[in-house]
Amino acid sequence: MTRKQKRLTVIGAGVSFIIAAVLLIMFAFNESVAYFYLPADLATNPVPAGTRIRLGGLVGEGSVVRGNGTTVQFSVTDGTGQNVKVRYTGILPDLFREGQGVVTEGTFESGNHEFIADTVLAKHDEKYLPRDVAEKLKEQGLWQQVQADRPETRK
Amino acid sequence: MIIEIGHYTLVLALAASVIVSIVPAVGARKRDLSFMDVAPIGSIVLFILVAFSFGVLTYAHVVSDFSVRNVWENSHSLMPLAYKYSGVWGNHEGSMMLWLLILTFFSAMVATFGSNLPDTLRANVLSVQAWISAAFILFILLTSNPFIRIAMPPAEGRELNPVLQDVGLAIHPPLLYLGYVGFSVCFSFAVAALMEGRIDAAWARWVRPWTLAAWTFLTLGIAMGSYWAYYELGWGGWWFWDPVENASFMPWLAGTALLHSAVVMEKREALKIWTLLLAILTFSLSLLGTFLVRSGVLTSVHAFASDPTRGTFILVILLTFVGGSLSLFAFRAPGLTAGGLFAPISREGALVVNNLILTVCCGTVLTGTLYPLVLEILTGDKISVGAPFFNMTFGLLMVPLLLAVPFGPLLAWKRGDLLGVLQRLYGAAALALLLALAIFYAEHRGPVLSVLGLAAGLFLVFGAVADLWFRAGVGKVAAPVVLRRLKGLPRSAFGTALAHAGLGITVIGIVAVSTFATERMVEMRPGATVETGGYTIEFQGMSDAAGPNFKDDRGSFIVQEDGEDVADVWSSKRVYNAHQMPTTEAGIVTFGLSQLYISLGDFTHDGAIVVRIWWKPFILCIWFGAIVMAVGGIVSLSDRRLRVGAPTRRAKLAKATTPIAGPLAFPLPGGDPEGVRISSRFAPDQGLPGALG
Numbered sequence: 001m002t003r004k005q006k007r008l009t010v011i012g013a014g015v016s017f018i019i020a021a022v023l024l025i026m027f028a029f030n031e032s033v034a035y036f037y038l039p040a041d042l043a044t045n046p047v048p049a050g051t052r053i054r055l056g057g058l059v060g061e062g063s064v065v066r067g068n069g070t071t072v073q074f075s076v077t078d079g080t081g082q083n084v085k086v087r088y089t090g091i092l093p094d095l096f097r098e099g100q101g102v103v104t105e106g107t108f109e110s111g112n113h114e115f116i117a118d119t120v121l122a123k124h125d126e127k128y129l130p131r132d133v134a135e136k137l138k139e140q141g142l143w144q145q146v147q148a149d150r151p152e153t154r155k
Numbered sequence: 156m157i158i159e160i161g162h163y164t165l166v167l168a169l170a171a172s173v174i175v176s177i178v179p180a181v182g183a184r185k186r187d188l189s190f191m192d193v194a195p196i197g198s199i200v201l202f203i204l205v206a207f208s209f210g211v212l213t214y215a216h217v218v219s220d221f222s223v224r225n226v227w228e229n230s231h232s233l234m235p236l237a238y239k240y241s242g243v244w245g246n247h248e249g250s251m252m253l254w255l256l257i258l259t260f261f262s263a264m265v266a267t268f269g270s271n272l273p274d275t276l277r278a279n280v281l282s283v284q285a286w287i288s289a290a291f292i293l294f295i296l297l298t299s300n301p302f303i304r305i306a307m308p309p310a311e312g313r314e315l316n317p318v319l320q321d322v323g324l325a326i327h328p329p330l331l332y333l334g335y336v337g338f339s340v341c342f343s344f345a346v347a348a349l350m351e352g353r354i355d356a357a358w359a360r361w362v363r364p365w366t367l368a369a370w371t372f373l374t375l376g377i378a379m380g381s382y383w384a385y386y387e388l389g390w391g392g393w394w395f396w397d398p399v400e401n402a403s404f405m406p407w408l409a410g411t412a413l414l415h416s417a418v419v420m421e422k423r424e425a426l427k428i429w430t431l432l433l434a435i436l437t438f439s440l441s442l443l444g445t446f447l448v449r450s451g452v453l454t455s456v457h458a459f460a461s462d463p464t465r466g467t468f469i470l471v472i473l474l475t476f477v478g479g480s481l482s483l484f485a486f487r488a489p490g491l492t493a494g495g496l497f498a499p500i501s502r503e504g505a506l507v508v509n510n511l512i513l514t515v516c517c518g519t520v521l522t523g524t525l526y527p528l529v530l531e532i533l534t535g536d537k538i539s540v541g542a543p544f545f546n547m548t549f550g551l552l553m554v555p556l557l558l559a560v561p562f563g564p565l566l567a568w569k570r571g572d573l574l575g576v577l578q579r580l581y582g583a584a585a586l587a588l589l590l591a592l593a594i595f596y597a598e599h600r601g602p603v604l605s606v607l608g609l610a611a612g613l614f615l616v617f618g619a620v621a622d623l624w625f626r627a628g629v630g631k632v633a634a635p636v637v638l639r640r641l642k643g644l645p646r647s648a649f650g651t652a653l654a655h656a657g658l659g660i661t662v663i664g665i666v667a668v669s670t671f672a673t674e675r676m677v678e679m680r681p682g683a684t685v686e687t688g689g690y691t692i693e694f695q696g697m698s699d700a701a702g703p704n705f706k707d708d709r710g711s712f713i714v715q716e717d718g719e720d721v722a723d724v725w726s727s728k729r730v731y732n733a734h735q736m737p738t739t740e741a742g743i744v745t746f747g748l749s750q751l752y753i754s755l756g757d758f759t760h761d762g763a764i765v766v767r768i769w770w771k772p773f774i775l776c777i778w779f780g781a782i783v784m785a786v787g788g789i790v791s792l793s794d795r796r797l798r799v800g801a802p803t804r805r806a807k808l809a810k811a812t813t814p815i816a817g818p819l820a821f822p823l824p825g826g827d828p829e830g831v832r833i834s835s836r837f838a839p840d841q842g843l844p845g846a847l848g
Contacts, residue, residue, distance in 0.1 A: 010499045014511055021515045021552055028547040029540075036537035041635055054539050066762060070676050070756070070765050091756035091767050094389075094737040106541070119677075 034105055039082035049110035055084060055117070056103040064098055076102060076115075088117040097118065156239075157221055161211025162302035163212035168204035168259075169292040171197060181351075191278035195266035198281050201288060202263035209243075209256045211715050216243045222653045223637065224762035225249065225301040225303050231314035231733050233704045236387060241325035242315045246303035247465075249451065250328060250527035255291050257329070257336045265340060268397055272361060280340075283429060287339055290472045292784070298465045314733035317705070323383030332376060334373025335406050335441040340365040341413065342438030345431045346480050349487040359421035364792060366417055366434075370410045371788030378781030389754045391769045393777060396545040401524045402444030407515035409437040411502040412510045419506050423568060426503070428488050439477040440517070442634070446473050447524070498570040504641070505563035519548045557611045560655050561618020564648075565625065577817035579625055583617035586611075595669070608666035615659025619652040650791025657783030663723035664748075664776025667796065672772045676756075678763040688770025690751060691715040697764070707740070710764060715745055726753045726766075748775040 005116055036054045037047065060075035060083055067073060070089055077083035086104055095103060106117035182190025217239050221227040226265035229246040230239060238245075244253040262284040268276045291749030294300070344362045348354045381405070385393040394400065394622070413433040419426045450466030498504065523540045523754065530536055561583065565576045591609035627640045675687050681696035695711035707727040714722040726742035742753040749772040 005498060010504075016553075018515055021346065021519060021548070024551060025519055028527070028544045032543035033538050033540055033545065034396050036539065038352070047311055054537075059664050092753065105541075109595060139565055 034102075038078045039076055039084045040078050040080040042080045042084060043080075047108060051110045052105070052107050054103055054105045055086070055115055056101070057084075059096065059098050059100055059102050061098050074098075076104065084115050085113065086115045088120055090118075090120070092120055103139050157211055158215055158220070158302050158304065161215075162300070164211070165208040165292060165296060165302070168201055168208065169289060169296065170291040171201045171204055172285045172292055172607045175201060176282055176289055180282040183275040183278040183282075183350075186275070188274065191274050194278045195283035195830075197268070198259070198262040198266040198284065201285065202259040205256055205288075205292075212249060212252055213240065213243050216240070219312065221310070221312050221552075222304050222394045223240050223301070224305050227305060227309055227312045229315050229705065231311040232311060234315060234320070234733075235703060237322070237325065238315060238594075242319070244328050245319045245324050245814030248295070248299045251291070251295050251299050251449070252301060253375050254332055254336060255288065255295060255327060255334045258288055258291065258339055261337055261340050261365075264714050264727070265343075266269065266626050269361075275351060276344075278342045278346055278362075279350050283343035283346045283424045284339060287476065290475070294465075294468050294472065298468050312733075314704070314731065315740050317729070317731040317736055318387060320704075320731075321387055321425075322381065323379065323387065327379045328691035329376075331376030331403055332373050332751075334369050334371075334376045334410075335403065335444060336407060337365065337369025337372060338410055338441050340433075340474045341369070342476075342480070343433035346483060348431060349480075349483045352428055352487055353488055354431065354491055356421050356424050359427075362434065362589060363414075363417050363421060366410065367413050367788050367792045370407070370414055371785045371792070373407050373410060374781050374785045377407060377451045378571070378778045378785075382778050386741055386743055387773075389741045391752050391754065391767070393668070393743070393774070394521065395720065396523075396542045399448050399521050400522050401545075403521055405517050405524075406437055406440040406444060406466075407519065408513050409433060409440050412513040412517070413437050415506045415509045415513075417787045419503050422501055426507070426510075428491055431491075432484060432583055433478075433510070433514075437474075439480070440478060440521075442473045446470060451668060456844075461502075469570040472573055474675035500566065500573045501570050501654045502563065502566045502568045505559065505566050506728070508559055509556065509563065512559075512583070516549055516552050516556075519552060520545065556609070557658075560615055560658065561621065564619075564622045564651055580618060580621060583621040584614055587613035587617050595795075598640070605666055611664060612662035612664075612666060614633070615662060616656045617658035619659065622655075623648070623652050646794040647791045650787045650789075650794065652789055654784045655785055657780045657785075659778030659780070660776050660783055662774050664778075664780060667776065668771050671772045672774075675768045676767055677768075678759055680763045685766070685768055686714045687768055688749070688751065688772070689716065690721070690770070691751070692751070692768060694764075694766065700727070704733065705729050708755075710742075710753075710766070712742060712753055714751060721732045723824045724751075728755055748773050748779070750774050 018090045032052075034052045034054045036056060037045075038057050040057070042055075052148070055076055057076040059079040060077045063073075063075040063077075063083075065073045070091070071087065071090060072089075073085065073087050075083040077087050086102065086106075088106075104115065105119040105121075106115060106116035110118050160380070179191050179194035179197070182188070182193070195760045200785050214220075215223045215226050216230055218234070219226065219230055219232045219239070223229075223429070225246065229249070230242050232283075234242065242249075242556055244250045262281060265280060269280070272280070306377075331550060341362055344358065348358055380400070384395070385391070413430065416430045416433055417425050420430045446466070446469045450469050480686070495756075496501045523544050527538050530538060559841050561580055562576055564579060565579055566573070583610040588606075588610045590613050591606050594609055623641070623644070629637050632640075666786065673687050675685050677685050679694040681694055684693045685689050686692075690752055691714070693715065695713060697709065698709050700709050707729050709725045709727040711723065711725045713720055713723060722744045724742040725746050727740045729738050729740050730736070731738070739754055744751040744753075747771070751773055752769040754767045754769075758764050
């Protein structure tokens, strides 16, 4: 091999590694990215069964039903009154409560309109509402800024 | 009063940092020694001022002075004293103060230990450090002032977030910041070199200890954070690919690449321009991490508060420093002379492969982390990029690197012999595969891929041993000679071997946990038993317990092996008095390197409790490997050539005048000056697309 060929091989190997990486990234985005929806979005714009999404909103008041063993059913709702039934098997996060914000991830079962979640998130702060949920709810005008116990500060 | 003094000291620190930003840099231009001498003294004064200010904030927290808003928001008089100390940085303002403290600490260290640096370089480096300090002091004073008072002081504070009330908070943030703020020194050296327009092997030698130190701290900091999340959050996971985790992981990847390319530069004067760029990119990623975590664009356990002005301010700092340094790089880099030559199969070649893969992987993580943000700004769509994405891309791309690592140290500089190295590694590879199969059969589960993963991890470990083995000539020469040779090896050789073996141990842990871990989720009543990982776990029942500032609902368990009791453990639902916020405390039993992890769930409607039990084989390997890596870093740091310092000017002159050290001395087959230029250029060209995502 001449020097030039050698150099080309090296550069070629490097560039093909980068190209492989880019293709892999694009493929992975297609495979594993989940879009975020509120119940109202789903009402106007249904998602086919089997597509992985994130469903966010508020846990419906009085909707939590503990079934057999570790399966829990509840509904996720938003300002428009739309709601989606969710089934989840597992341990709910500590801050999961009725009327509070929640984000679930999973797919719709084909046939019925039940959302099978494999992940339920409610994060680590009593003041916390998932940002996605907060913003979407703000758009719907349902959001009240809680600025209760903040004493006046002096500069 | 003392609070106001602390506040005022911080303002003084701003003034000091502005002086150090300007005077020494002007001095370096004019070659005026008296101007340049401001740098070391000024940097030390700056550190003292910031340290005093930080001390005042700590004092306010320790005495629970609730007239200070920061203390009122994040502390409570009944909190244990240790948490009052660590609580200082358990909030946005305090953590920025810690950031600043560590930044000025590094400047002071450069000022103290940098007496062997050329005057102009030292002046410029400390100036650049002071620019960063000034920007962050301004940020703290204008948007995140911890010294603000409350007009009517409340009697009691609101308490630190319960998740943060843990020894982890005392260790994780300082280590992490020592790591990622430590890279500021590399950045400053790079910018100073660009300002002077001159760079040589000595530069790499000066930068190397700082890179090593920062990298070691960052390794420990990330490992500590991972272990903390594992035991505290009660989800049983040790890495979530959370954007905030990625924010600390990206500088680690880039820093690891920098560590390796600096070796090439130091030994062979090659990859100079690339190393400069990496130094800039590494700290830029640290700044990006600070922006992502502190601005509130991401919500996570780490986002203490979100305030748009803060985000904008950090974004301005980020863009100024990254944009400024990269423009400087673009102007000055073409003027720098290129370095030595090497064949593709050589130690340098191996290190280029290391750099290529690490930067591409770093780019992948960056893409996955920023893509949701960019997409939301551009289209308004909200998406989440989670673990599946990162496992698929990052996981696959790292495989070639893991396999290539053992080859690197065994290859010769300039022109290596791949066949010879392969022969030397036969033993290690065979042993790794055999042992991987043994572990696989012992565990009886998991796909074939896990065997390969385990083999890769073991190959790293045995490859590291093989490196030392062949260097010492075990089996070829008598035992006393072997000992003498081992003694004669530079410490950095041991450091390399340790760090690589540590990586192998971590890989073994990751593969074993991801494939052999078992998870049981069951409803349990007192007296019920569950079997997992060869142990029987019996639920004893629930009981109440109370701590200084919390109440526990404790579930007790007995762990049995072959009918014998081997351990007692409890897991609890904990509610903190001030927050009324429930958290889960996991019960963890350690058996050798493996752990049993028990986490309580909710009560079911008929009074049983849901319990989640994981058997996590070899999980401790993950963090133990990181510790071994860090020890490797420390051993390397104690290498004689770093302690003794950079080569003297005389040595450099000798090098320049001896024709044998010139770039043409060791040409490739048919090498010519054009080869010199191309070979030094191709590295940045290759790495850039990956690094910039």
